[in-house]
Amino acid sequence: MRELYREVCALLFFRLGITPTANRLYQLVKRGSMSTPTQVLGEFWTELREKSRVCIAHPDLPADLGAAAGELVVxxxxxxxxSAEAALGALREGLEAQRVEAQQSVVAARDELGRTETALEQRTAALLAAQVEVRELEKEQAEAHGQRQSLEAELARLRDALAARDRELVEVREGFSRDLEKQREAADRAEDRLRASEKRALLEIDRERGHAAKLQKEIDEAARRADRKDADHRRAVDTLQAQLGDMRHQTGVLQGRLDAAEAENTRLQTELNAARDAQARARDPHRSAVPSKSKNSPRATRPSRAADAAKPGLRRKKAV
Structure with missing residues (x-):
């Protein structure tokens, strides 16, 4: 296990240029405890320092000078x-930049290739569409050529028909000219007759105008006479209406007086009847319960009152 850690340290430091640490070693190996990579790492650095130390041995060279020379060489x-590592780093950076640039160039080339392929596909599709359009145009051109031939034949037929129509038109114009000349002669004769008729009509119109003027004068004179008569009638009607108003006023005044006289007559008749009744009661007190002639006397006077009441009506009718 320790040898495995030592090999990993050597690979990291000498092959990859990475400074090994205890945590990195343990993460890579993941065996044993954390003290094992620490011990192996310490031994690795000690061995590396021992190997990197330079020993200069010479028979006449003092020991301290040899040590100093060794330190100088180290x-x-x-x-x-x-310096070599710096140059190597710069070289690596340059190579990395070249690699990135090369990758970018490859990506750009791939993009360009994709665009080129897309454009090629589009052009191929456009070419196919153009070929289809060319075929359709050729077909349409053939149809148009056939239509043109038929139209040329129709045009030739129409030209022949137009020439025939022109000849007919010339003949019709000649006939129309002859008819027009006849119509002009007839129109001249009709115009002469019209002028003669117009002269006669003007003479008759002048006579009618004179007669109409005379009639208009008579009508104006009759209208003036009618206006004068109408004014006289209006004045007479106004006078009669004024007289009628005065008479109505007088009739009203007389009617008021007549009504007052009738009321006074009625009052006096009532007083007379009352006096007669009082006189009769004074003469015969025992006959007060029996109807007397004096009591019947007012009844006898009632027809006279009715007659008197009817008289104003007659008077009113006469007044009207």
Missing amino acids: TLWQRASA
Whole structure:
């Protein structure tokens, strides 16, 4: 087990350039107790110092000078080792940088290769699509060529039909010109007749205008006479309405007086009947229980009252 720890220390220090520690050794080996890697590590450093110590032996060289020379050689060796390790570290860093750069170049090359493959696939797909489009265009071109031939044949037929139509149009124009000339002559004759009719119509219109002016004057005169009569009638009606109002006022006044006289007459008749009754009772006190002629006298006067009441109605009718 101790030899295993010693071998691990040697590998870490000489092969990997890592300073060994007790914890690292125990983590790597994981055998025994924690004191074992500590003891092995101490023995390793002691042995390493013994081996690294330089002994200079010479018959005439003093011991202290030989020790000093050995220490000098050790110092030189340590410095040379440090320089070598520094150079080795720099070389390792350079190599690591080159390795990282190479890896980056590889990654970039792979990315570029992926993009190139993608572009190639896209171009291949575009090429296939273009080939399909070319085939479709060739097919459409063939169809268009057939349509063009049919259209050219149709165009030739239409040109022939147009030429025939032009000839017919020339003939129709000639016939139309002849008909138009006839129509113009007929229109001239009709215009002459129209002018003669217009002259006669103007003369008749002038006569009718004179007659209409005369009738308008008569109508205006009749309207003025009617206005004057209407004004006279209105004045007469206003006068009669004023007289009627006065008469109604007078009738009202007379009716009031008549009503007052009738009321006074009724009051006097009542007083007269009361006086007659009193006089009759004074003459014969025993006959007060029997109906007397004096009591019947008011009843006899009632028709006269009704007649008197009817008289104002007659008077009112006469007044109206």
